[in-house]
């Protein structure tokens with residue numbers, strides 16, 4: 301009956317605005333997941349056919365997949381600083397001018413400065429419940445043990461369960477040490493010869509002054525060797541520990557089942573906060589070496605321990621999504637998954653097993669600004685708000701999360717500083733088709749390594765590299781030998797004019813262009829060099845957080861949780877993993 305339609309329309313007219321209004325008024329929640337060193341080629345949704353990642357693939361299937369999502373740096377500490385602040389790490393002092401680009405020890409004084417504003421701090425001020433579960437790697441204390449000036453709490457995370465540092469080979473018994481690799485190039489032969497010479501000089505009964513010098517130098521060399529041994533032997537106790545809030549609860553941490561325990565913590569956080577807006581940053585310790593998989597995941601993949609670990613990461617993503625579903629939070633929650641940089645191709649275990657991921661068609665991996673080092677998975681999931689199954693090839697950055705999250709939470713972007721990220725929502729929702737990143741700058745530590753240019757009226761995607769690492773995996777020299785590439789001489793080769801690629805035609809950076817193959821070579825390079833100069837001029841100098849001084853071990857900063865008779869060793873955390881009857885096995 302036509303007459304009956306009117307009231308129904310009226311009712312829906314009355315009800316719809318009210319319900320959409322209340323929906324609009326409730327702030328969205330966020331689950332941001334970052335895997336460590338995961339390769340873009342490790343995931344089914346990015347083309348892997350042999351490593352099964354069904355839960356992550358489902359996120360991409362029901363959401364938006366970015367194929368040119370870029371880490372702001374190819375190393376953990378700076379990449380994460382950029383992610384948290386939306387700024388190139390050089391702006392916060394989280395980029396090193398020296399050799400060591402990440403924090404290595406827990407009792408060092410560098411870290412993300414208090415003046416930096418993270419999205420977590422802004423959301424906390426907006427009334428959000430905020431948590432970081434997993435890896436931090438942005439420093440801990442400044443002047444004395446427990447001042448925790450760089451602790452996640454200072455940067456807006458109410459709740460913290462995880463490790464302030466990073467997981468390393470040294471954190472796990474039987475996995476060797478990254479320092480063996482780092483010290484592999486020390487000229488031991490020469491040092492021994494010097495030592496022998498000094499001893500000879502001493503016994504030959506040279507002049508008193510020379511003898512004293514000889515004795516002193518010999519003692520110094522021996523002391524240094526001794527210190528190095530002590531450093532390696534005590535490394536796990538002093539640096540691999542688990543914190544709950546500001547308390548050390550397990551030192552060193554037991555890696556087995558740790559992903560499970562963190563998953564349990566995340567599920568509990570979601571359950572506890574299901575009726576308030578929340579921000580969960582789940583920062584996996586894996587797939588960084590030393591690798592660990594819980595017993596029920598071991599031997600389940602086709603790719604050795606590495607594949608098992610990826611399988612467990614995927615399982616964890618599944619648990620989090622199941623929890624959101626159970627709590628009816630899926631439509632209210634923006635879920636994001638990424639990696640902090642490309643796979644660490646130098647990671648071969650002490651037994652010769654491959655312990656690294658795969659960068660797919662992209663060149664090289666972690667610590668380089670070849671695409672394999674910075675092109676990371678970027679998946680956004682938000683049913684009802686984001687389209688399903690959309691794929692976007694435009695350049696985007698992990699710095700874009702900052703303005704996107706802040707805007708969605710209804711807060712304003714800080715106006716007193718340069719924010720390098722751009723709000724991604726218009727692009728993700730299809731309201732615009734072009735990314736706001738016309739130029740992007742790729743740093744190797746504090747050195748501007750490359751520029752990317754996506755000109756406004758063209759499909760070209762230019763990348764110019766000012767230097768490239770001396771990386772020869774085929775004969776294990778160069779970076780391979782060093783365990784990680786460095787950004788300074790003699791570990792790099794400079795290019796003037798820069799190496800130019802059009803990534804839209806050569807995404808693998810296989811053949812640099814030249815004036816012969818690209819008629820506009822000089823004008824293109826000219827525009828990019830000018831953009832780089834303008835960018836560099838706009839970077840205000842700030843104190844560097846990764847200086848030698850900040851890297852040094854300061855005993856008075858050393859976190860230490862002791863039990864009777866055991867110095868800096870304790871086990872006070874009793875969290876168990878998520879108990880699930882069965883783990884599906886995805887091997888054909």
Ligand SMILES: *[C@@H]1O[C@H](CO)[C@@H](O)[C@H](O)[C@H]1NC(C)=O
Nearest residue numbers: 554555556557594595596877
């Ligand atoms: C890890 O969990 C399994 C059960 O899934 C258990 O059998 C094992 O003892 C746990 N390992 C440790 C070190 O707690």
Ligand SMILES: *[C@@H]1O[C@H](CO)[C@@H](O)[C@H](O)[C@H]1NC(C)=O
Nearest residue numbers: 342348349350351603657658
């Ligand atoms: C899948 O990932 C594994 C582990 O990184 C890698 O060894 C393998 O080559 C990848 N396979 C495909 C088909 O991409």
Ligand SMILES: *[C@@H]1O[C@H](CO)[C@@H](O)[C@H](O)[C@H]1NC(C)=O
Nearest residue numbers: 755756757758759760820823
């Ligand atoms: C793009 O547009 C600018 C001016 O807006 C022009 O100078 C330039 O030549 C154009 N480039 C291409 C490749 O069409």
Ligand SMILES: *[C@@H]1O[C@H](CO)[C@@H](O)[C@H](O)[C@H]1NC(C)=O
Nearest residue numbers: 771772773774775776777778
């Ligand atoms: C290693 O490979 C690179 C590139 O192929 C080459 O330039 C270099 O000389 C090689 N080094 C050795 C020791 O073979």
